[in-house]
Amino acid sequence: MKIAVASGKGGTGKTTVAVNLALALDNVSILDCDVEEPNDHILLGADIDEQIPVTVPTPRVNMDSCILCKKCSEFCEFHAIFIGKKVIIYDQLCHSCGGCKMVCPTNAIYEIEREVGTIYVGYKGNIRLVYGKLNIGEPVATSVIKAVKKYANPNGITIIDASPGTSCPVIETIQNSDYLLLVTEPTPFGFHDLSMAIDVVRPLGIPFGVIVNKAGLGGFDYKIRCKELDAPIVMEIPFDKRIAELYSRGAPFVEELPEWRERFQDLLARIKREVEVID
Ligand code: SF4
């Protein structure tokens, strides 16, 4: 079963939820798909054993065969090919679709494998952690996210941590998940971003529940707002001095507050029931 964790904006406690859930369940895989700023490994304290480069096919042109017909640049909807006195390919704009190679009438285009990021694999006890890191200057995160998602456990629980927001990398990350946890803070801003995230998620048909982090902070009536959004609250993590203090030390709170281990286990039981009913 794949459980994705996402949030409409950064700083809501999404990583805290993903890591504490993993620690409470034990013997799970956690995939950090926030490939521009992965940090689950820091909070989890995992030892990294393996590093694997992520490469993407990228076109190159044999100018001896090129007749400067421009068919490749006309085809490329990402404007990654410019034709002047020779063919220039902007690697960072290329989405590796292979289309330019197909339309070239003289077979002048071939592909090389270009490194765009790295996959890191490690363990904390029985928990397997995999995270991806996109190379600096690379704008297309989806290839690294896809590479991380290949490490999903086919027979057990996989927790997938998305990047914040509602952009393409988030959609790529949560697609094909069995359940989605949306983490938010009990503020008007938090719920504004949550409602945007729900608008994006609903058409995907993934069942979801809301986790309200820092519940009790401020006077915003998040319960009414969740009802209006038809979004079930599946967990409330209170604005608690002990949790805040552990967070400030970079310590996952389930390790120090065992009652939370049970709460996350109850959450998994609820998710399993809901997913089974839908199946
Ligand atoms: S592979 Fe696709 S995206 Fe990349 S340059 Fe060719 S047509 Fe454009």
Ligand code: SF4
């Ligand atoms: S389609 Fe082929 S021949 Fe035409 S400009 Fe592009 S690389 Fe050259």
